Amino acid sequence: MSKILIYDHPLIQHKLSILRDKRTGTKQFRELVDEIAMLMCYEATRDLPLEDVQIETPMEVMTAKKIRGRKLAFVPILRAGLGMVDGVLSLIPTAKVGHIGMYRDPDTHEPVDYYCKLPADIPERDVIVLDPMLATGGSAIDAVSRIKEFGPRSIKFMCIIAAPEGVEAFSKAHPDVELYCASLDRQLNDHAYILPGLGDAGDRIFGTK
Numbered sequence: 001m002s003k004i005l006i007y008d009h010p011l012i013q014h015k016l017s018i019l020r021d022k023r024t025g026t027k028q029f030r031e032l033v034d035e036i037a038m039l040m041c042y043e044a045t046r047d048l049p050l051e052d053v054q055i056e057t058p059m060e061v062m063t064a065k066k067i068r069g070r071k072l073a074f075v076p077i078l079r080a081g082l083g084m085v086d087g088v089l090s091l092i093p094t095a096k097v098g099h100i101g102m103y104r105d106p107d108t109h110e111p112v113d114y115y116c117k118l119p120a121d122i123p124e125r126d127v128i129v130l131d132p133m134l135a136t137g138g139s140a141i142d143a144v145s146r147i148k149e150f151g152p153r154s155i156k157f158m159c160i161i162a163a164p165e166g167v168e169a170f171s172k173a174h175p176d177v178e179l180y181c182a183s184l185d186r187q188l189n190d191h192a193y194i195l196p197g198l199g200d201a202g203d204r205i206f207g208t209k
Helices: 010-020 026-044 080-091 138-148 164-173 201-206
Strands: 004-006 050-056 061-067 071-078 099-104 111-117 125-130 154-162 178-184
Touching: 010 026, 010 154, 010 178, 026 080, 026 125, 026 154, 026 178, 026 201, 071 080, 071 138, 080 125, 080 201, 099 138, 111 138, 125 138, 138 154, 138 164, 154 164, 164 178
Parallel strands: 004 178, 071 099, 071 125, 125 154, 154 178
Antiparallel strands: 050 061, 099 111
């Protein structure tokens, strides 16, 4: 079973409520996804190892802390995952960014893989996969499986909203991958959309609906 962290921070919950509102326009929706991703990344990177370094302040020499040589890569699932990239890069601008393209077949609701481009040194990197929604779990499961073929050091999955069905399926498929989400919603509807959810994240980020 995957380790699952559901965020209850007041700032995230406040922004999530505005994000869900159908009256929230494209510009504000995009900004909120960016901000929520940044706040979530703060917690998802809590276990980064530190090392002691000697620095000199204007007053004296001291022993300080810096992140110890861990290389990170963010991999958004296209296209909605792109909306989370700027937020996480604002915290870790030196991270590399890969891309994996998945779309959901409108009839079967199953994911189809159409693109994958990862950093050449991915075996040296810890990967955080980004997608605003974890609905059936199909796209997330397939994306993580594809990334595992390249042998990264570790993988985490970060989404904003998840459905219980998707969490269960993902946890069974990838019990070694930690899952971070801002909200665990009630269920999926007959069209595999999350309820209460926020609609189609990709359409709302890019204004295509």
